[in-house]
Amino acid sequence: MRIHILAIGKIKEPYLSLAQLYTKRLSHCHTVQIQEIEIRNQGSDENHLFREENRLLQERIKKQPQSTVWGFHPKGHQIPTEDFAIKMAQVRDSAKELLLVIGGSHGLDENTLKLCDQKFSFSPMIFPHMLFRIMLLEQLYRSHTILAGEPYHK
Secondary structure (H helix, E strand, O other), rough: OEEEEEEEOOOOOOOHHHHHHHHHHHOOOOOOOEEEEEEEEOOOHHHHHHHHHHHHHHHHHOOOOOEEEEEEEEEEEEOOOOHHHHHHHHHHOOOOEEEEEEEEEEOOOOOHHOOOOEEOOOOOOOOOOHHHHHHHHHHHHHHHHHHOOOHHOO
């Protein structure tokens, strides 16, 4: 299964070591290939930043029409990890690639969310987007262990 993580910004310290840990664990799973696509932050003016980052995300989403697209947003659907794993298996079994979209510090706009097949939230709380990427990598790894029948997820 090919999974693309489309995100704003690069992972920086202190998140880097955890990102590398889960990326390394996932690389040992021969049925999963992870590609991270990072879009550079677009400046400091908040309104321009939000619009420009979402425009760039939308361009990248449209370049992958054969992918199932999941967006992450605080108002998205919350599901248990086991159900997240099942949804991953459904995408895998459809032979489509999975494109996971994470916005910058201001999130995803309505136009970006419209391009997403599913919208998920890990919590009604808001997390820094870099920390969320770590949480997403961990959930991908945890989901893989569930699907493989391995004990990690408990």
